[in-house]
Amino acid sequence: MRALLEPYCARPLSAVDLVSGAPPASQCHRAYTRTLNTDEITSYLQGEDRDFNIDPVLSALNLVLRTQALRRGAVPVGQNKYFFLTTERARLSAGLEARRGYFMSVRPTFDTLMVNVNTSFAAFYDRSMSGPLDEVLTRHHPNDLRQLLPGLKVFTTHLGYKRAYKVFALGTQTAAQAQFKWNKTGRNISVKDFFKQGSAEYGITLRRPDLPVINVGSRQRAQDIPPELCTVPENQTFKSRLNTEATRSMINIACNPPATNANFITGEGLPLLQLSENPPSNSALESFGLSVSQQMAVVPARILDPPRLQYSTGRPAVRDGGWNIMGGTKFRRGGDMRNWAVLVVREERTEEFLGRNEANLNSFVQAFKDKCKLSGMIVAETLPPIEKTPVLPYDRREAVNIIRNKLEAIGRNKPSFVLVLLYREDDYIYPGIKNLCDRVLGLQTVCMLLKKATKGRVDQYFANVALKVNTKLRGVNHVLEENTNPWLKNTMLVGIDVTHPSPGSMKGAPSIAGVVANTDSDFANFPVSFRLQVNRNINKDAQEMVEGLTEMMVERLQAYKEANPSTPPGKVIIYRDGVSEGQYKLLLQDELPKILEAFRRMKVKPKLSIIVCGKRHHARFPGTSKDNTVANGNTTPGTVVDQGVTDIYNHDFYLQVSASRPQEQNIV
Numbered sequence: 001m002r003a004l005l006e007p008y009c010a011r012p013l014s015a016v017d018l019v020s021g022a023p024p025a026s027q028c029h030r031a032y033t034r035t036l037n038t039d040e041i042t043s044y045l046q047g048e049d050r051d052f053n054i055d056p057v058l059s060a061l062n063l064v065l066r067t068q069a070l071r072r073g074a075v076p077v078g079q080n081k082y083f084f085l086t087t088e089r090a091r092l093s094a095g096l097e098a099r100r101g102y103f104m105s106v107r108p109t110f111d112t113l114m115v116n117v118n119t120s121f122a123a124f125y126d127r128s129m130s131g132p133l134d135e136v137l138t139r140h141h142p143n144d145l146r147q148l149l150p151g152l153k154v155f156t157t158h159l160g161y162k163r164a165y166k167v168f169a170l171g172t173q174t175a176a177q178a179q180f181k182w183n184k185t186g187r188n189i190s191v192k193d194f195f196k197q198g199s200a201e202y203g204i205t206l207r208r209p210d211l212p213v214i215n216v217g218s219r220q221r222a223q224d225i226p227p228e229l230c231t232v233p234e235n236q237t238f239k240s241r242l243n244t245e246a247t248r249s250m251i252n253i254a255c256n257p258p259a260t261n262a263n264f265i266t267g268e269g270l271p272l273l274q275l276s277e278n279p280p281s282n283s284a285l286e287s288f289g290l291s292v293s294q295q296m297a298v299v300p301a302r303i304l305d306p307p308r309l310q311y312s313t314g315r316p317a318v319r320d321g322g323w324n325i326m327g328g329t330k331f332r333r334g335g336d337m338r339n340w341a342v343l344v345v346r347e348e349r350t351e352e353f354l355g356r357n358e359a360n361l362n363s364f365v366q367a368f369k370d371k372c373k374l375s376g377m378i379v380a381e382t383l384p385p386i387e388k389t390p391v392l393p394y395d396r397r398e399a400v401n402i403i404r405n406k407l408e409a410i411g412r413n414k415p416s417f418v419l420v421l422l423y424r425e426d427d428y429i430y431p432g433i434k435n436l437c438d439r440v441l442g443l444q445t446v447c448m449l450l451k452k453a454t455k456g457r458v459d460q461y462f463a464n465v466a467l468k469v470n471t472k473l474r475g476v477n478h479v480l481e482e483n484t485n486p487w488l489k490n491t492m493l494v495g496i497d498v499t500h501p502s503p504g505s506m507k508g509a510p511s512i513a514g515v516v517a518n519t520d521s522d523f524a525n526f527p528v529s530f531r532l533q534v535n536r537n538i539n540k541d542a543q544e545m546v547e548g549l550t551e552m553m554v555e556r557l558q559a560y561k562e563a564n565p566s567t568p569p570g571k572v573i574i575y576r577d578g579v580s581e582g583q584y585k586l587l588l589q590d591e592l593p594k595i596l597e598a599f600r601r602m603k604v605k606p607k608l609s610i611i612v613c614g615k616r617h618h619a620r621f622p623g624t625s626k627d628n629t630v631a632n633g634n635t636t637p638g639t640v641v642d643q644g645v646t647d648i649y650n651h652d653f654y655l656q657v658s659a660s661r662p663q664e665q666n667i668v
Contacts, residue, residue, distance in 0.1 A: 036060055045111055050649050054108055055582075061106040061290075065115070068284040069104065069273050075235050080105045081120045084272050085235070089126075090253045092246040094144040096238055097126040098253045102269040103618045110648050115292055117269055118618035119261045121254040123238040123246065125152070133230035134208050142212075145170050149214070151239050154230040158204060165225070171213035175206055175226045178213045191224050204229070241502055244425050257633035258622035262296065270294060298624065299644030303636050308481035312376050320630045321637030321658040325463050325477075330376030332522070335473025337372060338380040341415040343406055344388040345433075347423045361386065364454070368419070371462040377470055384419075385410070396428035403429070404436050407443060417444040417472055425449065444472050476524040492560050492569040492606070493518050494553075495526070496591075497577040498533060498546060510534070513546040517556035519563040529555040545583075545590045553598035561602070572599075572606045577613050584612065584650070619645060619654055 036057055044052040062080065074082035083101030090098045103118045125148070128139050133154055137145060152167045171178060175191040182189045192209040208228050217223030242250060256264075270276070275292040279285035285292070306318040314329030325331075342365055365383055373379045387406050392399035410418055420433060430447060437443040446469050453461050467477055480488070494517040501509040511533040516526040529552035546552075560569055574595070579587055592610070599605060621641060623629035628636055635656045642653035 041108075041113075045108060045113070045648065047110060047648050058106050058108070061113070064284050064288050064290065065104055065106065065273070065275075068275075071284065072272060072274050074272075075101075077101065077122050077237050081122070082273065083120075083122060083124075083235075086272070087268065089124075090249070091126070092123055092249045092253075093243065095126060095129045095140055095148045096123050096242075096246055098122070098250055099124050100264070102265070102273060104273055104275075105618070107645075108648060109645055114297060114645065115275065116618050117265050117273070117275070118620055119256075119264050119269070120618075121250065123242060123250065125232075125234075125236045125238055127234070129236075130232045130234040132228065133214065133232055134211055134226075134228035136232055137211055137227050142170070147240070147243065148238075152232060153236055154214070154216070154232050156225065156229050156231075158229050165216035165230070168215045168218055168222075171215050171222075171224055173213065174210050175213050175224075176209040178224050180224070191226060195226065195229075244427055258620060258629075258635070259633055261620060262622045266294065266296070296622075297645060299621075299641055301621070301628070301635070301639050301641045303628070304638035304640060306638060308484050309478045310481050311478050324460065325375060325467070326460065328374070330374075331470050331475055331477050332479050332524075333476040334376035334378055335416075335470045335475030336378045337416060337469065337473055338378060339414070339416050340384045340419065341410045341413070341417075342384055342386040342419045342421065343403075343410060344386065344421045345403060345423065345429065346389050346391050348391060365419075367458070368462050368465070371459065372466050372469060375463065375466045375470070377466070377473070377475065384415075385413070392429075396426075396432075399429060400432035400436070403433060404441075407433075407436060407441055411441050411443050415443070417446055417469065419469075420445050420447045421450055421453075422447055423450050446472065471524070474525060476520075476522050479522045479524070487571075488523075489521070490567055490570040492556070492572045493523060493526075494556065494572060494574040495577070496546060496549075496574060513548070513552070515546075515549070515552040515556055517560065519559050521564075527556070527559050545586060546594075549591055549594040550597045550601075553595055554601055557598060557602040557604065568604045569606045572608050574608070574610045575613050576610055577615075579612050579614075587612070617654075621654065621656070 034056075038057075041052065041054055041057055043049040044054055066076070066080075066082075069082040070076065072084070074084055076082055081101055081103050083099050087100045092098050098121055101120045101122060103116070103120045105116050107114050107116050129136055129148065129152070140148065146169070149167045149170050153164060154167060155162050155164045157163075175195075178191045179188040180191070180194075181187070182194065191213055192206050195204040195206060197203075206226050206228060209226070211227050213224035214227050214230060215222045216225055270292075274280065274283060274285070275294075276285070277291050277293055279291060306321075309315070309318065309323070310332065311325070312330040312332050312334075314325075314327065316323040316325060316327075316329055344361065362383060365386060369379055369383070387410055389402055389406055392402060407418065418437070422430065433445060433447065437445045446465060448465060453465075470477055494515065496513070496515050498511050498513045500511045512530055513533050514528055514530040516528045518524070518526050531546075531548040531552060533547050557569075576587065576591075587610070595608070595610075599608075619641075621635050621639070623633070623635045628639070630636060637656055637658055639656040640653055646652050646654075
């Protein structure tokens with residue numbers, strides 16, 4: 001939520017370096033930029049001067065708040081996130097822990113400035129990953145170290161001064177084994193001998209030449225250092241991708257009821273950040289005549305009615321943003337699954353479902369088939385072909401090749417989809433199957449995790465999977481009740497997003513832009529167009545703007561025309577994801593003309609709306625009473641906030657669309 005920031009207007013703000021996220025004061029280059037006077041922003045805040053550039057003011061105020069947090073011992077992470085040594089910690093996996101911190105940023109709203117404060121979580125290396133690096137290596141298994149070390153910051157002092165490095169990888173050889181060509185002699189020398197006799201200024205006898213070296217260079221140009229010469233500083237964030245176990249733990253830790261997070265903010269966050277109505281003397285806030293209210297802003301909201309849905313038979317009640325298809329409800333239009341197949345991916349210790357108990361597998365598949373039939377899909381009377389892999393080896397690449405052989409054999413019969421039964425979650429097997437089937441073999445797949453499918457509410461699990469299967473087979477699960485939204489007639493809904501390479505991706509990996517749009521009036525089928533984008537390291541200014549957008553929009557309009565030859569779209573509503581506030585003007589300058597060009601080429605003139613969707617904002621809205629919240633504490637689905645904390649000039653709003661789980665806080 002946001003606390004009120006009250007500008008003190010008795011004097012103008014002093015000259016400030018306008019650098020958002022500046023380094024500590026000792027590292028800053030001080031230079032007079034200009035004087036910022038708070039009187040200048042009054043007309044902007046009152047909606048009278050849209051052209052006023054408020055960004056320098058916000059940068060200056062955020063820099064003041066940052067200085068305040070750093071003086072309190074905060075560890076800055078990314079932009080506007082601060083973590084403290086005294087806050088809660090929780091184990092994620094070997095060598096990693098989650099820490100709670102706080103996001104803090106100044107936001108302009110009508111007639112006032114506010115501070116957006118929110119809880120935030122980040123993965124840090126724990127204490128076992130700090131200190132002498134040789135001791136760190138002895139505390140952890142080599143398999144864990146291969147995931148933990150890349151990106152870890154270390155420093156050395158053996159040269160007589162402190163020098164920082166970033167670890168690229170854990171070496172495969174020890175200091176006694178690893179060799180390189182020494183320019184002085186033109187001969188190979190081991191890392192151990194080089195530090196002992198190779199250079200007069202070293203003269204270091206390694207205590208642990210049996211430990212693997214650390215590569216602080218690159219794959220092409222390795223630079224090996226003995227770990228005992230390296231020291232790992234504390235309070236480092238883990239910036240690589242978390243494994244499945246750690247990701248699940250992080251989500252569980254970060255999801256808290258709104259009231260809990262609100263109490264964290266007011267009871268812990270504001271004191272730690274030293275945001276106060278009466279700032280301490282000599283504090284950054286006091287120096288600039290600023291103060292922050294301790295009370296959260298109370299804003300008006302309204303609740304939209306839930307949608308009315310139609311199925312072929314039955315009408316489930318929509319409650320708290322969700323519903324189910326239990327109790328005989330049938331899909332609006334069932335897909336044809338008379339030709340499908342099953343693949344059981346076997347891992348170690350999975351014989352309880354196979355072998356002598358193979359009848360259990362047949363019963364399981366029969367139960368799922370019956371659920372699909374009950375839901376309105378067209379199914380065959382007999383069971384589908386069931387294939388089983390041998391027990392997969394530990395080598396995951398070899399395991400994926402074994403699965404590929406089975407899938408290729410299944411694919412010869414051209415099934416409409418393959419139901420893949422997995423015994424456990426795996427960071428290699430599931431992505432490997434999807435890569436094979438989606439990109440290489442052209443097979444549709446639906447995966448089930450058996451530990452979930454065979455325990456607990458099995459019928460509901462089957463129902464959720466049936467929803468996915470029916471959609472993949474071009475069925476229609478449900479539609480909006482007729483006359484519910486008559487203004488959606490002849491409307492094409494478009495979704496646009498750019499996916500960037502994740503941490504740890506291969507260097508030079510491109511971004512991918514995707515455009516989806518419906519071709520039917522039921523809004524059930526959304527074919528896709530996609531293009532590779534220029535690598536973001538090559539053209540950072542255009543990394544989020546979509547290249548090839550005109551061609552992709554033309555493809556979507558052509559698909560709509562083929563499905564509706566006599567009725568062109570009268571309205572096009574575009575939902576654009578991944579655009580920051582600073583890129584709104586760029587979107588209008590770069591993407592809007594491309595969209596209009598696609599309309600011109602297709603000779604259509606629909607009404608156009610572009611809605612920018614921001615999911616990762618930090619605004620949170622704890623309900624003020626039980627009447628406007630659901631059981632888990634979230635505000636009622638359909639809650640809309642479009643006053644009080646919204647943009648002064650743009651038509652923005654906050655919408656609570658689901659209440660299925662507590663609020664997931666920002667995770668770095």
